[in-house]
Amino acid sequence: MKRFFSFRNxxxxxxxxxxxxxxALGLKxxxxxxxxxxxxxxxxxxxxxxxxxxxxxxxxxxTLNGGVxxxxxxxxxxxxxxxxxxxxxYIIPELDMSGIAANTAGLARALEERDIPxxxxxxxxxxxxxxxxxxxxxxxxxxxxxxxxxxILRERGVDCLDLREREKAEGLDHYSRFFxxxxxxxxxxxxxxxxxxxxxxxxxDPSFSFDPAIFDLESYDCQTHxxxxxxxxxxxxxxxxIAPDDLDVLTPxxxxxxxxxxxxxxxxxxxxxxxxxxxxxxxxxxxxxxxDSYDVYCGSVYDHLRIENLQGGSGKRLLVLDDSFSLVVVPxxxxxxxxxxxxxxxxxDGDLLAYIDETQPDAVLILYNPGALEDNNLNMFxxxx
Amino acid sequence: MLFSSSVFLFIFLPxxxxxxxxxxxxxxxxxxxxxxxxFFYAWGEPxxxxxxxxxxxxxxLLGRGIDAKRGRGIDAKRGRGxxxxxxxxxxxxxxxxxxxxxxxxxxxxxNALLGLRIAPVKLSLPIGISFFTFQALSYCIDVYxxxxxxxxxxxxxxxYISFFPQLIAGPIVRYNTVAQQIRSRSVDAEGFxxxxxxxxxxxxxxxxxxxxxxxAAEEAFSLAGTGELTTALAWLGSLSYSxxxxxxxxxxxxxxxxxxxxxxxxxxxxxxxxxxxRSVSEFWKRWHISLGRxxxxxxxxxxxxxxxxxxxxxxxxxxxxxxxxxxxGAAWQFxxxxxxxGLLVAFEKLSGVPGRLRTRAGRGxxxxxxxxxxxxxxxxxxxxxxxxxxxxxGAMLGIHAAAPSALAGFLLRESWVFLAAGxxxxxxxxxxxxxxxxxxxxxxxxxxxxxxxxxxxxxxxxVSYLAMGSHNPxxxxxx
Numbered sequence: 001m002k003r004f005f006s007f008r009n010x011x012x013x014x015x016x017x018x019x020x021x022x023x024a025l026g027l028k029x030x031x032x033x034x035x036x037x038x039x040x041x042x043x044x045x046x047x048x049x050x051x052x053x054x055x056x057x058x059x060x061x062x063t064l065n066g067g068v069x070x071x072x073x074x075x076x077x078x079x080x081x082x083x084x085x086x087x088x089x090y091i092i093p094e095l096d097m098s099g100i101a102a103n104t105a106g107l108a109r110a111l112e113e114r115d116i117p118x119x120x121x122x123x124x125x126x127x128x129x130x131x132x133x134x135x136x137x138x139x140x141x142x143x144x145x146x147x148x149x150x151x152i153l154r155e156r157g158v159d160c161l162d163l164r165e166r167e168k169a170e171g172l173d174h175y176s177r178f179f180x181x182x183x184x185x186x187x188x189x190x191x192x193x194x195x196x197x198x199x200x201x202x203x204x205d206p207s208f209s210f211d212p213a214i215f216d217l218e219s220y221d222c223q224t225h226x227x228x229x230x231x232x233x234x235x236x237x238x239x240x241x242i243a244p245d246d247l248d249v250l251t252p253x254x255x256x257x258x259x260x261x262x263x264x265x266x267x268x269x270x271x272x273x274x275x276x277x278x279x280x281x282x283x284x285x286x287x288x289x290x291x292d293s294y295d296v297y298c299g300s301v302y303d304h305l306r307i308e309n310l311q312g313g314s315g316k317r318l319l320v321l322d323d324s325f326s327l328v329v330v331p332x333x334x335x336x337x338x339x340x341x342x343x344x345x346x347x348x349d350g351d352l353l354a355y356i357d358e359t360q361p362d363a364v365l366i367l368y369n370p371g372a373l374e375d376n377n378l379n380m381f382x383x384x385x
Numbered sequence: 386m387l388f389s390s391s392v393f394l395f396i397f398l399p400x401x402x403x404x405x406x407x408x409x410x411x412x413x414x415x416x417x418x419x420x421x422x423x424f425f426y427a428w429g430e431p432x433x434x435x436x437x438x439x440x441x442x443x444x445x446l447l448g449r450g451i452d453a454k455r456g457r458g459i460d461a462k463r464g465r466g467x468x469x470x471x472x473x474x475x476x477x478x479x480x481x482x483x484x485x486x487x488x489x490x491x492x493x494x495x496n497a498l499l500g501l502r503i504a505p506v507k508l509s510l511p512i513g514i515s516f517f518t519f520q521a522l523s524y525c526i527d528v529y530x531x532x533x534x535x536x537x538x539x540x541x542x543x544x545y546i547s548f549f550p551q552l553i554a555g556p557i558v559r560y561n562t563v564a565q566q567i568r569s570r571s572v573d574a575e576g577f578x579x580x581x582x583x584x585x586x587x588x589x590x591x592x593x594x595x596x597x598x599x600x601a602a603e604e605a606f607s608l609a610g611t612g613e614l615t616t617a618l619a620w621l622g623s624l625s626y627s628x629x630x631x632x633x634x635x636x637x638x639x640x641x642x643x644x645x646x647x648x649x650x651x652x653x654x655x656x657x658x659x660x661x662x663r664s665v666s667e668f669w670k671r672w673h674i675s676l677g678r679x680x681x682x683x684x685x686x687x688x689x690x691x692x693x694x695x696x697x698x699x700x701x702x703x704x705x706x707x708x709x710x711x712x713x714g715a716a717w718q719f720x721x722x723x724x725x726x727g728l729l730v731a732f733e734k735l736s737g738v739p740g741r742l743r744t745r746a747g748r749g750x751x752x753x754x755x756x757x758x759x760x761x762x763x764x765x766x767x768x769x770x771x772x773x774x775x776x777x778x779g780a781m782l783g784i785h786a787a788a789p790s791a792l793a794g795f796l797l798r799e800s801w802v803f804l805a806a807g808x809x810x811x812x813x814x815x816x817x818x819x820x821x822x823x824x825x826x827x828x829x830x831x832x833x834x835x836x837x838x839x840x841x842x843x844x845x846x847x848v849s850y851l852a853m854g855s856h857n858p859x860x861x862x863x864x
Binding site: 003004006007008009010011012014015016018019020022023026027030044045047048051052055056057058061062064065066068072073074075076077078135136137138236237 | 386390391392394395396398399400402403428429431573574575577578581582585600790791792793794795796798799802828830833834836837840841844845846848849850851852853854855
C-alpha cells in the first residue's frame with residue numbers, strides 16, 4: 001500500500017482521485033436515472049443521456065471545450081455553426097415541402113368549409129436568405145424550403161404572410177434582431193412580428209382592429225439584463241466560445257389586465273402584463289446550462305396556453321398554432337384581442353378540428369419559423385390526427 | 386456500455402476499481418470482475434446477456450467433456466469422442482455467430498439467387514458477438530490441443546469469455562495466453578500506473594482524434610451515391626476514415642489493455658503502427674494483431690500454413706482472408722475487402738515483393754502503394770454499401786465526381802489539426818522521442834510532474850468532449 005501512495009505513482013493517484021471525486025458526485029444522479037430507467041422501462045441509453053445532462057460540472061466542462069474549439073478555430077461545434085458576424089445558428093437541409101404543404105392546405109380547406117379565416121405566417125429564421133454569413137462550404141436551405149412551401153400554399157389559395165418580405169420592405173437589419181447565442185429572435189423582434197401579424201389581420205378584416213400603441217416599442221419600459229441569456233446554441237458551446245447576450249424585458253407603460261392559463265399544468269395567473277406574462281424568477285436561476293432566460297416571457301412552451309384580455313381588446317377570439325419563436329410574440333399579440341389560444345402541436349395531442357368546432361375562433365393562424373418546416377418535426381404539421 | 390461514455394468513466398470504472406481494491410483473494414476478485422462484466426454487457430444488451438451466459442455454460446461443459454476424454458496413450462475411441470466434442474463446440478460457437486450475424490445475410494442471398502421469398506429473421510446483432518465467440522472457441526480448441534488446462538471453475542471461464550475490457554472491441558484474447566493470469570495474478574503499483582496511462586492514451590485516441598476525424602469521413606460516405614461527392618471530399622473522407630478507424634480501434638485496444646493491467650491482466654498488443662508498413666503482409670502483422678494470430682493459430686496453421694505446395698498455400702491464404710472478411714461483417718463489401726487482401730498477400734508471398742525490390746525508391750514506392758491500397762480498402766470497408774464504396778473510389782479517381790464545391794475546404798479547415806495530429810501519432814516518432822526523453826530519468830520529479838500533467842490534461846480534454854455531447858460514433862456494430 002505504501003508503495004502505491006508514492007510520488008512515482010502520481011499519474012495513477014491523480015487518475016483515481018479524479019474518478020473517485022466524480023463517482024461521489026455522480027452516484028446519486030446515476031442511481032436516480034437508473035431507477036427511472038428500470039421503473040418506466042426507458043432503457044439504459046436514455047438513462048445515460050439523462051445522466052450526461054446532470055454531469056457534475058457540466059457547465060464548466062462545456063465552457064472548457066468551447067474554449068478549446070475556439071482555439072482550434074472551429075466554426076462547427078456540436079452541430080451549431082459560427083457565422084461570419086459572430087452569431088451562432090443551426091442549419092436546415094434541403095427538404096421536400098410537398099407533404100407538409102398539402103397538410104396545411106388541407107387545414108385551410110377545412111377552415112374555409114367552417115367559414116373561419118386562416119392565415120399562415122412565415123416567421124424569420126436566424127439565417128437571412130440573402131446574406132447567409134455561413135462559412136464557405138456550409139449550406140442552409142431554411143429560406144429556400146420556406147420559399148417552396150409558401151409557393152405551394154399560395155398556388156393552392158392559402159392566405160400567407162411572409163415576415164421576411166416585411167422585414168426587407170421595412171429595411172430592417174436582420175441579424176441584430178436575433179440573439180447572437182441563440183437561434184431565436186429578440187423580444188423587440190417579437191413585438192414587431194406581433195404588430196405585423198395584427199396589421200395583416202386588420203388589413204384582411206377591419207373588425208380585427210387594435211390600438212396601434214400596443215405594438216409601438218415606445219409604449220414599453222425596457223429593463224436590460226446584461227449577459228443574462230445564453231441561448232440554445234451558446235449552451236452547446238459554452239461562454240468561452242460565445243458570450244452570453246443581454247436580454248431586454250419589456251413591460252407596457254399602459255394599463256393591462258390579463259388572465260394567463262395553462263390547463264394541463266393547472267397554471268392560472270391573473271393581473272397586469274408583468275404579473276401574468278413575465279416570469280422574472282427565471283433570470284435568478286444560476287444554472288445557465290439547464291435554464292433558458294428566453295423563458296422569462298411566458299415561462300415555457302406549453303401544449304395549450306390561453307390568454308384572455310380582461311379589458312376586452314378588439315373582442316376577437318383567435319386560435320394560433322405556434323413554435324418557440326412565439327414566446328416573445330404571445331405577450332404582445334394577446335393584448336390586441338379578447339382571447340387567444342396558443343397550441344403547440346409538438347406537445348398538444350388533441351383533435352384540432354374538434355377543438356376548433358368547440359371553440360369557434362374568429363380566426364386561425366399558424367406562426368412557424370422556416371426551421372420548423374420538416375415532415376418529422378414532432379407533429380407540427382399533423383393537423384388531422 | 387461504451388468506454389467512451391461518462392457512465393463508464395465516472396460510475397462503472399471507479400465502482401469496480403474500488404471493489405477490486407477492497408476485496409482480498411483471487412476468487413473474490415474474479416467473482417467481482419465476472420459480475421461487473423455481466424452487468425457491463427447487460428447494461429446495453431439486457432436480453433443478450435442470456436446468450437452470453439449460454440455461451441459460457443456450453444463452452445464450460447464442452448471443455449470439461451473434451452478434457453475428460455483425454456486419455457493416456459493412444460485410445461482411438463477416446464480420441465474420436467474428443468474430436469466429436471470439439472466439433473460440437475465449433476458448431477455451437479459458430480452456430481451462435483451464424484444465427485445472429487449471418488443468417489439474414491444468407492437468407493437475403495438465397496432469396497436473390499434462387500428467387501425465394503424467405504422472410505428475414507428479426508434479430509439484432511449482439512454487441513461484441515464476434516469477439517466473445519472467438520474467445521470461447523479458442524478455449525475449447527486449446528483444451529483439445531492440450532495447450533491449455535481445462536478450466537474447472539465455471540465462474541473463471543465466465544470471466545475469460547465476458548471480461549469487460551475486451552468484450553466489445555477486442556483484443557481477442559486466446560485462452561492459453563491468460564489462463565494462468567485468471568488463476569493467479571497480482572496488481573502492483575507500477576503495473577497499475579502503466580494501465581492508467583495506457584487507458585488515458587486510448588481514451589484520447591478515441592475521443593480527441595477518432596471522433597473528430599469521423600466528421601469528414603461520414604460526410605463523404607453519406608454523399609457517395611447522391612452525385613454530390615467531389616474528388617477532394619472523396620479523398621479527404623477516405624484519409625480521415627483511415628485515420629479514424631486506426632485511432633478508434635487502437636484506442637479501444639489501448640483502453641482494454643490499460644484496464645486489463647489495472648486489474649492485473651496482461652493482454653497481448655493489438656496494433657503496432659500499421660501505417661508505417663512497407664507491404665500489405667507487414668500491414669496485417671501490425672493491424673488487429675490478435676485477430677491475425679487467431680486465424681493463424683486456428684485456421685492457417687491447421688491447414689498446413691505456408692509449408693505446403695503453392696496450390697495449397699493459395700487455398701490456405703484465401704480461406705484465412707475469406708474468413709477475415711466475413712468476420713468483419715455480414716455483407717459482400719467485407720467479403721470483397723477480405724479477398725482483396727488475400728490476393729495481395731498471395732501476390733507478395735509468391736513474388737517475394739517487396740523484399741526483391743533492389744532500390745530504395747522502389748521500396749518507397751511500394752510502401753506508398755501499400756498505403757494507397759489500404760486507404761482504398763477502408764473505403765470499401767466503411768462505405769454504407771458496396772455501390773457507395775465504388776462511387777467513392779470512382780470519385781477519388783475523378784470518375785463521376787461532382788463539380789468542385791467548398792465543402793471539402795470547410796471540412797479540411799475544421800479538421801486539419803486532427804488530420805495532422807493523426808498522421809503524426811500514427812507513426813512512432815513521438816513515442817520514440819518521449820522514450821528517449823524518459824530514458825534514465827524515470828524518477829526525476831520534474832518528469833513525473835510533467836507526465837502527470839500531460840495525462841491529466843488529456844483526460845480533462847476528453848471529459849470535456851464527453852460533457853459536450855460531441856459526436857461519439859460506435860463503429861463496431863458489425864463485429
